[in-house]
Amino acid sequence: MDLNTITEVVRRPSDRPGADWREGDAWLAGGTWLFSAEQPGLRRLVDLTALDWEPLVPGDEGLEIGATCTVRDLYAFVPPDDWRAGPLLATCCEAFLSSFKVWNAATVGGNICMSLPAGPMITLTVALEAQYELWAPDGSTRIVDALGFVTGNHRNVLAPGEILRRVRIPARALRGHTAHRRFSLTRLGRSTVFLIGTSAPERGDLLLTVTAGTTRPVRLAFDTMPDARTLRESVDALPAALWFADPNGTPGHRRHLTRHFAEEIRRALMTGDPA
Incomplete structure (x- = not known):
């Protein structure tokens, strides 16, 4: 989409580009969202790709x-x-x-x-x-x-x-055991829920990250692997206002899926089988 309010594109910003920031600016990297919708409040784009930051x-x-x-x-x-x-x-x-x-x-x-x-x-x-x-x-x-x-x-x-x-x-997180579950209405569709569980081998704990089904990321943390009831009650204790609603799922649907997948992740990490 053409952004017809843009009057300038800064192609070679300084190494600390924030110093030149002014109202009406937007940082430009991939631009895949920026150019997909009208941006009436923008006047200038600052191209970050010119800074050649090391990717990985x-x-x-x-x-x-x-x-x-x-x-x-x-x-x-x-x-x-x-x-x-x-x-x-x-x-x-x-x-x-x-x-x-x-x-x-x-x-x-x-x-x-x-x-x-x-x-x-x-x-x-x-x-x-x-x-x-x-x-x-x-x-x-x-x-x-x-x-x-x-x-x-x-x-x-x-x-x-x-x-x-x-x-x-x-590195300690990258060396941990993981299991994940994701649901979308179509094979390549937007996530309705996306959960990842991690466990440190030396501790046998559980960190369960809940996203897509909630308006912000949620982490349920347990010092030791919880039983099924404790995990389900922790999911149920999340505030009702936290669950997200859009065409991909109602809050109730997302809560139900989170309960189900959380238990699958718990079992997978206990058995060492992420499938």
């Missing part, structure tokens, strides 16, 4: 993902053998409601900052206990937990002019 940096401490890393690059990444959670990277890429053409342009940071309930990069990074590095216009940096970044449907903690620079996933 694996290391002893885990995985660093640059905000402008494309879905295509993340999907093609081959994780180390000892990262048991490594297959989740590709799984969450496959959860996108998009074509291969969108994969070539859409970015990890863009999906996170859109902050939609069904954003699969949000699901991935919350489940793997990631942290986000945010850059402010005044040059300061702050670190926020992925779990607390999204506050509601299309809402997050970003201040005006603030930018997501990178995502850091810790």
